[in-house]
Amino acid sequence: MSIELRNVTHVYAEGSAFRSVALEDISLTIEDGEFLALVGHTGCGKSTLVQHLNGLLKPSSGQVLVDGQDLHGEHVNRRLLRMKVGLVFQYPEYQLFEETVAKDIAFGPKNMGLGADEIDRRVRSAMAQMHLDYQKYAERSPFELSGGQMRRVAIAGILAMEPQTLVLDEPTAGLDPHGRDRILGILRELHEKGTTIVMVSHSMDDVARLATRVAVMSHGKLIATGTPREVFSRQDMMENAGLRIPEAARLCQSLRQRGVPLPDGLFTLEELRTHLSALWREAHPC
Amino acid sequence: MLKNITLGQYYPVDSVIHRLDPRVKILLTMAMIVAVFLVRSLVGYALLLAFVYLVSRLAKVPFRLIIKGIKPLRFILILTFLLNLFLSAQGNILFQWRFITITDQGLRQSIHYSLRLVFLVLGTSLMTLTTSPIQLADGMELLLSPLKVIRFPAHELAMMMSIALRFIPTLLEETDKIMKAQMARGADFESGNLLRRAKAMIPLLVPLFVSAFRRASELAMAMEARCYHGGEGRTRLRVLKLTRPDLWASLAVAGLIALIVLEGIVLPKGWLL
Amino acid sequence: MAEQASILAEHVSFTYEESETQTLKDVSLEIKPGEFVAILGHNGSGKSTLAKLLNALYLPTEGRVLVCGMDTAEDERIWDIRRRAGMIFQNPDNQLVATVVREDVAFGLENLGVPHGEMVERIDRALETVRMTAYADSAPHMLSGGQKQRVAIAGILAMAPSCILADEATAMLDPAGREEVLQTVRKLNREQGISVVWITHFMEEAAKADRVIVISDGEIALQGAPREVFKQVERMRELHLDVPHMTALAAELRKEGIPLREDLLTVEEMTEEVCALLCPSN
Secondary structure, eight states: OOEEEEEEEEEETTTSTTOEEEEEEEEEEEOTTOEEEEEOOTTSSHHHHHHHHTTSSOOSEEEEEETTEETTSTTOOHHHHHHHEEEEOSSGGGGOOSSSHHHHHHHHHHHTTOOHHHHHHHHHHHHHHTTOOHHHHTTSOGGGSOHHHHHHHHHHHHHTTOOSEEEEESTTTTOOHHHHHHHHHHHHHHHHTTOEEEEEOSOHHHHHHHOSEEEEEETTEEEEEEOHHHHHTOHHHHHHTTOOOOHHHHHHHHHHHTTOOOOTTOOSHHHHHHHHHHHHHHHOOO | OGGGOOOTTOOOOOOTTTTSOHHHHHHHHHHHHHHHHHOOSHHHHHHHHHHHHHHHHHTTOOHHHHHHTTGGGHHHHHHHHHHHHHHOOOSOEEEEETTEEEEHHHHHHHHHHHHHHHHHHHHHHHHHHHSOHHHHHHHHHHHHGGGGGGTOOHHHHHHHHHHHHHHHHHHHHHHHHHHHHHHHTTOOSSSSOHHHHHHHTHHHHHHHHHHHHHHHHHHHHHHHHTTOOOSTTOOOSSOOOOOHHHHHHHHHHHHHHHHHHHHHHHSOTTTTO | OOOOOSEEEEEEEEOOTTOSSOSEEEEEEEEOTTOEEEEEOOTTSSHHHHHHHTTTSSOOSEEEEEETTEETTOGGGHHHHHHHEEEEOSOSGGGOOSSSHHHHHHHHHHHHTOOHHHHHHHHHHHHHHTTOGGGTTSOGGGSOHHHHHHHHHHHHHTTOOSEEEEESTTTTSOHHHHHHHHHHHHHHHHHHOOEEEEEOSOHHHHTTSSEEEEEETTEEEEEEOHHHHHTOHHHHHHTTOOOOHHHHHHHHHHHTTOOOOTTOOSHHHHHHHHHHHHOTTO
16 A cells, blocks of 8 residues: 655645645655655654645645545545554654553544454554553553553554554654664564554654655755665755754764765664774774 | 634734723723613713724724624523513503513613623623733732732632633644544544534543643642742732823723713603613 | 852652652762753653752652752742752743743742842843843744743743753754753853753763763662763663763774774764774875
């Protein structure tokens, strides 16, 4: 299943003094199985864009196609299509409301009209995917958990709907390094198992670690898409968009400028370690 | 977007009426309400109407906006009129059919009552349209502060009002966000009967309450950290000062009341109601 | 007598009323005037509780805390203590009280009973220092997260503090907002000599401090200059914390036998080190 945005423009408060263009002529296809990172400074339109992916917002002009079907076309079951795209908002733990973790995760599947057995299966499977022990957590109140755990419960609530694409708006915001690594590790697992993932992020280091493709937004426009290597080697473009490149990419560039023979476009610490130790062994063959 | 809503019915322009001391505006509104009850004839109501119109011009508030304030009250108005019309048995009978009796005194009373109601609303809208909620809170706090002697929490009430005003936009934005988040989980806020719709609100209301409580406790701590300890010994950044226009406004209202009282004495009883 | 400490905690323990375990155990620390100290620790380590003990929002169960020589347990000095040790919180929204920026900055001064004329002066100066003068008449909900935090800082600054306690003040901000808030506080630290206790879980921020204290399970696990702390890469990972990327890379490369300094922190330092070893000209 792919999601395709065709010339999507979104204008807030059209016709009033507060009119503002949040998205301008965005065309972007989200391919099956990819891990797309959506980056850009605050207010560039990322959050508006992700809300178009499951039809919460309607484009002022242009189309959003899910599985080839126009999300806002006539005779389309929007609620059904919406559930194929799981959207995890920023600070999703603020949406928890049920008495127990299991009941909260079951909210989505219940709304889909599934049977009790199927709901139970999905709750268990979603919890396992989010590394939440069913025995330990299912009957606990979500409000007693730590921040990181609450967030995993909230994401499980979306996973239980078994969406084909998972869209996350800054899934690690406000977490400590441990909580962040935990969530990112889980996302990597989900991606490896075949879920298409779209992640909005401010952390270029996280993007460097996970994404297969990066889309850069600035002032409501899509200004670049490409592999992390392509995007992160364009430092000027990134800086114009108000973004920094990962530290590893900065190191690579500054070493190359000083004449260290590294290949262009390294952007992870892993790559740098490999290349630098190879260079060292070459210079000191003992 | 939700950020741009205006709160209450405050009409934010700069005018001589807007700049009046809120204490004066509250007191004068109360005086005008008293005046409404002193009116004896249609001439008095005409005077009041002329006054409201004049003030609206001075305040640069469209007159129709003030009139619009009556709209939500139309059913109560009709009810007041009819009840007084049918339930008053004194005076000369004008019309009788089966159990319905309409007397001249009843008619007079129902017109008076309805018009009083109309002017009560006009007077208070005039005040709320030209005074921001925060100024109103300030004015109330200062006017009620003598009551602190009998432990009336004037300062606390004003502080509550001010904090509520601060957080309304934040909570509205939050409502929108939670609503969307639950819709992303297939929640349906729009269809079904009343009971179903009420039940559908739970996933919205619970997180909203949880969040409001969390905000409240964090805010309480932040206020304590900034040395808040009630109204005692507190100074204020916003000081209210009486200025010349406040005096003129008071004189104008005094004049209005005098005219209304005069109208009650001078005009022969029963003339135009 | 030596210079009086800005904040002094002596053998402080703290237990929440409803809890059986101690949140903080026998913590002693001293913040010197003008010092910038970062406190690191994973969620639930007790670092936030520690911050609240430092300005009398909580009182120690055992031990004592002195702010500019005043014991936080002394009831009658509590307002003076809180004025001296001003606090910025994590959520920018939940610490602004008033509907207008200027009035929010005034809040602390009103509480202290500062006369009107002086109040106006102090507010203007504070807003100018945090570069928010242009927004003096705006409503807080129209500002960005970083701007809101700067307003919160102005509110504290107007009270003329000797110390700023920041409890994860950048955790909810985007990178640009984080930068602007940290810059603002560092400027106050440098130019006005206000000491800073900067609680964070961003290692890059801690790397810029004079001293880093790592809290784990309610105890001080490590402390020292950032370089000294971060070079203990393995120990930091055990404590569920990160180290700056370049420090981590250096540790990896040292394992491969490359003789790099173990305490480097930044890309610039790494470039110099690597060049010294590998550049063609050498």
